[in-house]
Ligand SMILES: Nc1ncnc2c1ncn2[C@@H]1O[C@H](COP(=O)(O)OP(=O)(O)OP(=O)(O)O)[C@@H](O)[C@H]1O
């Protein structure tokens with residue numbers, strides 16, 4: 001039996017992903033050791049390999065088949081647009097993709113004016129403004145602290161993740177429109193889904209069972 005390889009997202013989703021895997025009897029204690037520089041871990045019993053990667057890289061590993069399975073946020077799946085199967089909503093990492101800005105920007109959105117949109121998610125933002133709202137905007141790509149953009153005058157609004165809303169509140173910004181709800185998802189390589197159907201289907205069923 002060959003190893004199935006699972007790519008996990010580093011950061012916020014990692015802890016809950018490892019907890020969920022533990023519930024279905026897959027443990028990877030070695031991965032929890034913060035001091036380790038080891039990148040890939042093996043579960044001999046279940047013939048699994050795991051590694052942690054930056055979110056946007058997870059769909060890449062899965063599309064190319066370097067990982068059979070990935071656990072990644074829906075935002076990243078939408079933004080990366082890779083060819084893969086999204087098979088399960090894991091229900092954690094819940095947040096929302098939103099258009100945010102100062103209350104004064106609401107009018108600009110309603111009157112379909114040409115505005116600047118700062119975001120770490122240009123593909124999601126383009127799809128929202130061009131295809132759903134039919135509004136022409138100027139897209140400005142940023143890599144973090146997106147909420148700064150409307151405060152310092154780089155853009156009128158932002159498209160970003162809102163979880164608790166604290167970052168917006170503490171910076172005098174608000175949600176103006178909701179783009180879509182988000183959560184962690186399980187994704188599968190298209191060839192692996194056929195070649196390893198039985199094992200992958202069993203893992204999906206086990207995880208589903210652990211979610212309820
Ligand atoms: N408050 C939040 N901010 C960002 N992502 C969140 C939040 N809550 C849940 N998520 C989900 O967690 C996933 C992974 O989060 P991660 O910690 O990698 O955040 P990131 O800010 O995108 O990464 P980085 O810090 O490397 O730029 C996101 O893709 C998203 O689906």
Ligand SMILES: O=P(O)(O)OC[C@H]1O[C@H](OP(=O)(O)OP(=O)(O)O)[C@H](O)[C@@H]1O
Nearest residue numbers: 144145146160161162163164165166167
């Ligand atoms: O609604 P909240 O609970 O405040 O969470 C939302 C904030 O968290 C994320 O930023 P992150 O902490 O990943 O930092 P970054 O801006 O540097 O990406 C996101 O980009 C928002 O800024």
